[in-house]
Amino acid sequence: MSAQATTTAQMRRRQGWKGTPGANGSWVVTVSLAVLIFSATNLLWPIFDTNTWSAKAIVLVTIMLGAAALVRTFTGSQLWALIASIVGGAIVLVGFTGRGSPRATVEGWGVLAEQLVEQLRSDAAPLRETDAMTTLVLIGVAIIVVLCDFFVFGIRGRSLAMLPLLAFPLIPMALGIDAFDGWAYVFAALALAVFLYAVSSWHQRVHDEELSYQGFLVDSRGLAGLGGALGVTAVSLVAVLVASTVVPAPTGIDAIRQTSTAGLSTNRANPIIDLGEDLRRNNAVEVLRYATTTDQGSLPYLTLQTLSDLNGSDDWTPGAFDGNVAIDGSELPLPTGVSAGAQSSEFTTRIVLNDGVSSFLPRPGFAASIVDLQGEFLLEEQTGDVRSANDEALAQNYEIQTVVPTPSFETISQLEVDVPPELEPLTQVPDEPSADRIRDVLAGIVDENAPAGTQALQLQAFFAKGFAYSETAPVQQGYDGTSLDVIAAFLDARAGYCVHYASAMAVMARMLGIPSRIGVGFTPGSAGELNAEGQPVYTVTSDQLHAWAELYLPGHGWVMFETTPAGALGNLVAPGPGETTAPTIDPFETTTPTPTPVETQSTAAPTVPPETPTPTPTDGTQTAGDQEGEEAGIDLTAVFVTLAVIAGALAVIALLLIPAFLRAARRRARRTAVLTGRPPQHPSAGTAAWQEISESAVDYGVRLATGLTPEAVVAAIAGAFETRRDPADAPASATDPAVAEVDDARSALDRIRVEHEHAAFSDPGAGEQLSAGERSALWNDVLVVRAALRAAAAPAVRRRAVLAPASLSGRR
Incomplete structure (x- = not known):
């Protein structure tokens, strides 16, 4: 075969089965497009608490673009390549979400859709990386892959192919994420340069081959197009760098950011991570309202979740939630370590919880019984935490009877701690250099010969003098968090907020051999108007978010030790009978019979808690149990499902x-x-x-x-x-x-x-x-x-x- 015939045959192969220039695409362009999409997905990292979804996205992009390129190579058809890409993406998504049989898979998709709707209503960035959210991200990536492949090979666009990729930087901006990872943008810019040069070279080659086949003389272009690709990349990088320093941080789109009760840290897998940001927010967000039979003495804190794990240089984290007791309205077991006859307070509380706050139920003490819950809930007997079985942060209107250990200082001072085997891990402190610095401080605080209870009280008293409450000092001085390194820095600076006081107390207690953990929840809130039963209705907002230390004391179980300065805690004392801080009106409409109150040590004349229908004092609104027949408000679930x-x-x-x-x-x-x-x-x-x-x-x-x-x-x-x-x-x-x-x-x-x-x-x-x-x-x-x-x-x-x-x- 002559050289001319060989050249003609090569041209025809490159032109595809239809003889159309470039119909078979380009593997070089496909690979460069894949790298560009990989790098662009990195820009989504700041909106999630973890990023294991990224590996799945790489698999999805590789298979979709690879399938399209393979079919395009052998058929020269963009339509079949498009179909192959969609089919390949569908197979990957089914592989990630499949549950054995087609029927189970379809049912699983329904469950994921419900979970996604709930998470979109309640979660806020950084979002939890649930299966539902991962599936949504992968579907979005798949759509972007189809569009980019179509724009590059279907209509031969250069810059047009970049339009779908703008979703990756715009989504964090819409959510108000101000985290800026310069290396992610540099990597994306370099990938963009490679992509633009690959596409430009392919377009030029296809055009030149067609001209040559028709008899035109075409000279080699060498590295033509490289300068333009590098120029566009340089301009993009400069624009990003300038924008990151000049343009104000994104505040997000209000309609998106305000769909939940505002991104409280209580909605996270680890609620202590962003607690400081919640406390520093400009506008407090209402979380719940409640009324209680406690009308004298101290008000209880509202516990959401407990943190018991401390590993290495990491922050405190929750232990595994094993949820071994179903909440069905019946009597619940006593908390771990509580003996019959131990000093405690018992009372009844009616709580109206706003939508999207947490999948954990706020509880004033340890739950003895809970009624009127919407959905399935489980009790973790070891910790006392109560959580939705489906991890849903739905609005609730429930009544809870609780027990709060209230040992006196005299009783605590005489206690020696006999640690049960199951609590031995809660006395361990990681072997870190900063742990030695904390022990040095501890040695000057406690009497080593005193009972463990006395040492705990001495430790608590240590934080009452010479420490300042500050929500900004830890951030400005770079020691915000709860790790051992942070605690050591906090003890030197002697300024911080609740998470620092609580984690320092808990770590030092472990060093004394006393099992400890951290409680996260809310302080009692502010008393407002009286309800129809004459009880104050307390309003709790994001300003009341709080963390405290809990120590295990034999016979009493887990007892709270407050070390945060009292000036930062707000009101902790219940007003007397009939007292109120606002006009006496009925803020809630009682629609069901009130429960019989429980005799308590803290109230001489117990009254009935309110059956509050909604978290806000409006007239004529339905209760949470009547939401199925709600007509006055908007059913957000239906709205999201309809939009989906x-x-x-x-x-x-x-x-x-x-x-x-x-x-x-x-x-x-x-x-x-x-x-x-x-x-x-x-x-x-x-x-x-x-x-x-x-x-x-x-x-x-x-x-x-x-x-x-x-x-x-x-x-x-x-x-x-x-x-x-x-x-x-x-x-x-x-x-x-x-x-x-x-x-x-x-x-x-x-x-x-x-x-x-x-x-x-x-x-x-x-x-x-x-x-x-x-x-x-x-x-x-x-x-x-x-x-x-x-x-x-x-x-x-x-x-x-x-x-x-x-x-x-x-x-x-």
């Missing part, structure tokens, strides 16, 4: 319309090629017109075998026009409109063939000698032929030609 269904339907419609859009884009490119006389991807106006009528004929069902001569192609297309004549009728006259249209189409077809042959076999550059009027007439001939093909086709063929054009699949 609409979005899904629009996405399906958009995917179904992609072939039509792709075919229309190709037609517009050829129209530009004919009318301008300077075709960007076509060697001549005649060739572009010929390609358009050939593919239009295939779309309308005309079979054009490979290798047909131009005359044979014209005959096949003209034969389709003749289907408009009915053989059973008398011969049509020349004045018949249908006959005139067919004749015009045949004439237009001949003129396009002549111009195509002229461009293909004349001297190079001859096609560019057409005048503007001739180019306009040539494209008008294309329109006449297309109109005749459409008129001759059946209705079903017409629809198929628009929605599923055969020319995109490589059929002839």
